[in-house]
Amino acid sequence: LLITVLAACGNSGAESSSGEGESASGDSGEAKTIKAGIGLNSDHPQYKGLLKFKEIVEEKTDGAIKVDTYHSGQLGDDRSMTEALQLGTQEVVIPSTAPLANFVPEFSVFDIPFLFPNEQVADEVLDGEVGQELLGKLEEQNLVGLSYWENGFRDLTNSERAVASIDDFDGLKIRTMENDLHLDAFKALGANPTPMAFTELFTAMQQGTVDGQENPYATIYLQKFYEVQDHVSNTHHIYSPFVFLMSKSFYDGLTEDQQKIVKDAAVEAGKHERKLNREANEKYLKQLQEEGMEYTEISDEARQEMVDAVAPVIEDYKSKIGEETVDKVYQAIEDAQK
């Protein structure tokens, strides 16, 4: 009897205090807010994808989850924003996998130069078993990887000279992402690389602290790097994925329904982003030339020399990345091409 009375009291208490905020889909009625930050600017497909995520989540949760978006590194760079997710002071970030390797070393498998032959194979590997397994490893770091988006094949720009072959890398001061494999690969090519956060890159090129950088055409064009860079070559040396990350403490606090909604939205918005990004990468090389950049094509022969030059670096990194992960990814790439 006592239990019944207490339960009844509890119920009526909850009823009288619960007010109008209670929504049909939410658990508590209090709207939850996702603070989502990215490094690229509002013209980039990365931001368009993030807006898509916002639209889906706000609609499907009936306003129980609100998404506030921040572009251009307003909340920090890939690394510091990822740390903010771990601390629970930010809920979403979409970094490149390269800086994520500082959190989960296995992610460096995607930093192996000349790994993926094309975007379709990349999609299959990332969205397939091994790609999803890697996302699972983020949990130990208090992070939830919800999906892969696309940054894309990286191409070299610089303000010094046309780069047609490996000899032209000689001594070029190249900014790399904060990732050891990238650093060592560029050393092996003969360049003089410096790791740096993306947020500092434009100024570094403008002031001549570095001669060049490498990013997909979409980024080079939309971030206006042509204002401070004269040469572009289709090195296509690495395919960079993005990972859609959520803070684990925030994710764990969502209802099961809400977890499904954010997961599906991250996948759906990612499809949209990949599509826009591919269109962008296709059209912006021409626009870069229209803005005055000189384009140099890398011949198959010249690219093979680059492949050979970085081969010892890859060999050296296999154990650091984890042989098992490397083997699985190579196998998945092979399977995707059958």
Ligand code: TF8
């Ligand atoms: C880089 C990456 C970046 C992205 C972005 C800052 O060069 O390619 O463009 O990770 O989020 O740092």
